[in-house]
Amino acid sequence: MKEEQLLAFQGVSFAYEGEGGAAVPVLNGIDLEIAKGTFVSILGPNGSGKSTLAKLSNGLLLPNEGAVIVSGMDTRDGELLWEVRRHVGMVFQNPDNQIVGATVEDDVAFGLENMGVPPDEMRRRVDEALAAVGMERHLHDQPHHLSGGQKQRVAIAGIMAMRPSVLILDEATAMLDPQGRRDVLALARRLNREEGITVVNITHFPEEAVFSDRVIVMSGGRIELDGSPSEVFARPERLQELGLDVPFAVRLRRALADEGVQLPFVLHQEELVEHLCRLLLTR
Amino acid sequence: MQITFDQVSHIYGRGTPFERTALRDVSLTIPAGSFVGIIGQTGSGKSTLIQHLNGLLQPTSGTITLGDVKVTPREKMPHARRRDIGLVFQYPEHQLFEETVAKDVAFGPLNFDMPPELVEVRVREALEIVGLDYEAVKDRSPFHLSGGQMRRVAIAGVLAMQPKVLILDEPTAGLDPAGRKAILEAIYRIHREQRLTTVLVTHSMEEAARYADRLIVMAQGRAVLEGSPDEVFAHADRLRELALDVPETVALVTQLNQRLPETERLPSSLYREEALIEHLLARLSVAKER
Numbered sequence: 001m002k003e004e005q006l007l008a009f010q011g012v013s014f015a016y017e018g019e020g021g022a023a024v025p026v027l028n029g030i031d032l033e034i035a036k037g038t039f040v041s042i043l044g045p046n047g048s049g050k051s052t053l054a055k056l057s058n059g060l061l062l063p064n065e066g067a068v069i070v071s072g073m074d075t076r077d078g079e080l081l082w083e084v085r086r087h088v089g090m091v092f093q094n095p096d097n098q099i100v101g102a103t104v105e106d107d108v109a110f111g112l113e114n115m116g117v118p119p120d121e122m123r124r125r126v127d128e129a130l131a132a133v134g135m136e137r138h139l140h141d142q143p144h145h146l147s148g149g150q151k152q153r154v155a156i157a158g159i160m161a162m163r164p165s166v167l168i169l170d171e172a173t174a175m176l177d178p179q180g181r182r183d184v185l186a187l188a189r190r191l192n193r194e195e196g197i198t199v200v201n202i203t204h205f206p207e208e209a210v211f212s213d214r215v216i217v218m219s220g221g222r223i224e225l226d227g228s229p230s231e232v233f234a235r236p237e238r239l240q241e242l243g244l245d246v247p248f249a250v251r252l253r254r255a256l257a258d259e260g261v262q263l264p265f266v267l268h269q270e271e272l273v274e275h276l277c278r279l280l281l282t283r
Numbered sequence: 284m285q286i287t288f289d290q291v292s293h294i295y296g297r298g299t300p301f302e303r304t305a306l307r308d309v310s311l312t313i314p315a316g317s318f319v320g321i322i323g324q325t326g327s328g329k330s331t332l333i334q335h336l337n338g339l340l341q342p343t344s345g346t347i348t349l350g351d352v353k354v355t356p357r358e359k360m361p362h363a364r365r366r367d368i369g370l371v372f373q374y375p376e377h378q379l380f381e382e383t384v385a386k387d388v389a390f391g392p393l394n395f396d397m398p399p400e401l402v403e404v405r406v407r408e409a410l411e412i413v414g415l416d417y418e419a420v421k422d423r424s425p426f427h428l429s430g431g432q433m434r435r436v437a438i439a440g441v442l443a444m445q446p447k448v449l450i451l452d453e454p455t456a457g458l459d460p461a462g463r464k465a466i467l468e469a470i471y472r473i474h475r476e477q478r479l480t481t482v483l484v485t486h487s488m489e490e491a492a493r494y495a496d497r498l499i500v501m502a503q504g505r506a507v508l509e510g511s512p513d514e515v516f517a518h519a520d521r522l523r524e525l526a527l528d529v530p531e532t533v534a535l536v537t538q539l540n541q542r543l544p545e546t547e548r549l550p551s552s553l554y555r556e557e558a559l560i561e562h563l564l565a566r567l568s569v570a571k572e573r
Binding site for chain 1: 427
């Protein structure tokens with residue numbers, strides 16, 4: 001049986017209007033299918049089209065050419081737009097553009113109220129989402145009294161509480177401190193594993209991508225690399241050419257290999273420790 | 284310019300139901316010419332701290348000394364001194380507003396009554412420091428530049444004032460690795476060339492390890508650790524308690540040392556990636572030759 005494709009880009013091109021009205025192409029002929037239940041990371045330099053891809057996924061932008069299909073629904077069909085957006089929840093980088101509630105709990109409950117979720121269920125989901133992002137103590141706080149990172153966690157809780165079938169994190173961890181980043185990623189991974197939510201994590205942090213099922217690398221509006229983390233990170237020189245970073249373990253192994261100290265391919269730091277220990281002890 | 288904090292506290296909304304203590308008895312020293320990294324969780328007081336450095340906030344109690352100027356709850360920072368202290372906020376590109384890049388960068392210097400001929404020179408220099416071609420960008424709208432370029436224009440606006448102290452609040456947030464590196468290398472270069480005192484607020488332990496010669500760790504409004512990077516990173520357990528990371532280099536050395544016999548352990552000073560690689564190569568390459 002064919003895997004169920006939750007999100008499909010079919011020959012999608014997109015351009016925006018630049019200085020002087022000239023069309024600036026952002027995406028060129030993207031063909032991409034994302035299977036239900038996968039955790040996909042998208043890496044790419046600024047301006048490579050990652051965020052445009054995200055905005056096309058829930059109809060915030062519509063393709064100039066081709067089609068974007070969400071669970072069988074074409075995003076160009078205006079009547080389905082509400083349903084498309086319920087399926088595809090998106091968290092952006094800038095928290096100040098995403099907060100609407102007068103208190104933290106109101107903000108998280110906002111989407112649920114619009115969806116008509118019953119009060120008991122709403123209470124449970126709001127508390128759970130806030131606990132998951134480590135903001136449960138701020139239930140009654142006013143969002144504008146929170147710092148940038150705290151606001152972002154509230155915004156993420158608001159989307160998470162709606163349990164979309166696809167959660168798109170558009171550099172949502174960019175402003176969080178290390179603990180905040182770990183919490184949010186752990187939450188996304190848990191939702192993916194336990195609730196079967198498909199996660200698309202757009203990020204500049206290669207360490208976030210090593211835990212994905214699939215890594216897509218964008219450059220100049222095209223898909224440059226697409227594969228498992230070990231397939232993609234096995235080509236550090238290509239990634240570095242694109243101005244991208246690779247995980248620390250990959251970088252360190254490569255630097256040693258360049259000087260003739262060979263280690264097997266590693267993705268995670270624990271594996272690197274293992275190999276290095278062995279080497280240091282047998283010298 | 285040396286900056287010292289002596290028992291500085293800051294309370295927001297004192298006497299209101301929203302009263303909140305953001306800084307508690309903070310005493311610290313930022314030596315002249317140093318590159319100081321400030322690290323700490325969201326809400327630990329980092330942003331409140333740096334807003335005291337250029338007079339945007341005044342202490343509720345305590346004294347801040349900047350060179351020969353004292354700031355206390357009653358004595359404000361003189362206008363002239365504020366010009367010596369350049370503060371680059373988080374997402375500074377949100378504060379761009381002028382029609383052209385050159386006008387935007389010139390706004391600060393003109394505001395401090397610098398002569399227009401001199402302003403043009405400063406604008407050109409500042410844009411070149413951040414790696415933008417003056418001729419290519421001067422007449423463009425800042426809003427048609429890429430995110431990374433807009434960030435650089437905003438930083439150039441602060442550099443054009445030729446501050447003696449440069450304070451940056453997460454200047455690389457949201458940029459791709461190439462953009463992060465370009466901005467930090469530019470900052471590091473100008474820090475050395477112009478002998479600035481530089482304060483970098485960052486969530487990235489890697490950035491702190493690479494550029495700072497001194498670190499201050501904030502937690503719940505207090506400066507809880509202060510020292511050279513290897514002194515601070517030696518408290519890996521304390522950092523983890525504070526929900527902070529150690530750089531990946533330090534984590535690797537710690538993990539290796541837990542498993543290696545005492546005679547084989549790595550020194551804890553290897554927090555810069557180059558130093559760690561060099562050390563490993565020195566030990567492992569020798570092994571190969573035998």
